[in-house]
Amino acid sequence: MSRADVLAGPVPPAAPAAPAALPGAVARLLRSELRLVFGRRRNVALLSGLAAVPLLLGIVLYVAQGTALSGQGPGFVARVTGNGLFLVVAALFMCLPFLLPLTIGIASGDAIAGEASSGTLRYLLTLPVRRGRLLAVKAVATLVFVTAAVLAIALVALATGAVLFGVSDLTLLSGTTIPAGAGLARVAGVTAYVAASLTGLVAVGLFFSTLTEVPVGAMAATVVVAIVSAVLDTLPQLAVIHPGLLTHHWLDFAEMLRLEVDWGVLGQGLAVQAAWVAVFGALAWGRFATADVTS
């Protein structure tokens, strides 16, 4: 055997190929994530709590019907007894300032920080799940959960309203009456707009979630952002920045209840949300892609 042979030694077997990702991997990851989110007792309780709002509101209005108190309250609420469809709008209106931001805070704040605090993040990342993919799947799962929350409110409101007050032709804000079927479509539009206008806050919450290992911190910060935004929106001195505020266009869903819907207004509201999503989505990605996972 020559010296060269000794040096070369046995021919090394070819390096094993890196295992390839299987088709449907992202779908499996997302399904697993959704199962986790919707399987958590806390999240189920949260959804049930939100769904109870229209039920309680409907019952209160039903009981107060015919008393001196009936017809009082903010615009949409007063109309509920006339048409059950309005209970959907009234319930969403009541949940928007605090309960829905709270829901978003809990769901999005938990997304990354929850995995970090329980230590499961390091095991997901070493499976490996790519960081960008994990963030995207967490974002989608959170959005699905928030959408489910909005839908839970809307559907329970629709059922409660239909049972207690009946569904009749819808009298729009402009006074025109449209058939019940078209009215239902309008109310569905309101629900869709509300869900869509919450995406910006989800992105903000996701970003906070990448900053900390303490989920409660990220949750609280997210809720605070929504509240501060609403407060700033009330200060006339800050009128210049109002159109860009996260919450400024939230109540524009009322546009859906006009005879001629001004799509420009709604589009502007959605554009603002898209901008918040872009900015905070990029920040979350920038942070999470390089963050040291030491939990």
Added chain:
Amino acid sequence: MTSGPVSPLLAADAARRGDTVVASGAQAPVPASREATVEAPAVRTSGLTKRFGSAPAAVDGIDLHVPRGSVYGFLGPNGSGKTTTIRMLLGLVRPTSGQAWLLGEPMPGASAGVLPRVGVLVEGPAFQPYLGGRQNLTRLDACDATADPRTSRRRIDDALDRVGLAAAADKPYRQYSLGMKQRLGLAAALLRPRELLVLDEPTNGLDPQGTREVRTLVRELADAGTTVLVSSHLLSEIEQVCSHIGVMSRGRLLVQGERAALTEAGEARVVVTTTFADAGAAARVLVALGLVDVAADGTEVEASLAGTGVGVGAVSAALVHAGVELLGLELRRPSLEQLFVTLTGEGFDVAR
């Protein structure tokens, strides 16, 4: 420096000077083209450093070399930087400087291709508290893009069996005892066939029986060709299974190499058992041979072979030649623990 075994004394000197000693197979940098072959070490790092903020470096320029097929005991007192090193190897923490290769591929760049072939247990197990053991493994497997869902069930059952957790598989993780949690962590690392296992304190929280099982498991896996990098601050728990040892202290790798080479090169002592009457004569023979540190105690005479080049054979021949009645002759190697104390100088306590 030649690439032969280095005496721990030398290593200790080097440690005091602050550089790293590779006890055997000193590695020249390997050209990148050869890195990807099977021959590449299972783990290699070059000047790997991590600094958290302004604190002194948690890991300070270490050059790990874990050969394929070895069981590498990664030792060091609490806070010496073992976990931080492992986190950098796995791409969880970004090195401040230096590089790491897993199975020949650069990390963290090649994570997607390499990590499916690596089973990990880092700083204790962590699972979803409200899911059962089996459900937790199902979740992990579903999140693994390269794991075949069709074989998922079987692999999960096998892994649970392997760590002796089959009976408690459906209990919520929250209700697991510490040892059961640790076992589930090991099961997760064994969900798929792995080329490399990185186990950070795998025996933490296990009862003696469990510790023994982990040792057996590691030995079985190693026999099947899996490389195992196992960290511990408890020497006794892993020293029996390790083929290689690396010792960390204050962020530095003091010494690494084959365990046998490290301990054999240490200060070997010879213990002669003779009759009470011959003890004095035996001691004189040992002194005459040039052995140092000769001490007689009743029927036993002990001496150090360190630095003399005298072998046991020579000792026995000389004793017989001098007419000493030889009842027993024993060669004692220093234990790993002693080696460790020699290296760190301060035993196994938190250094900072």
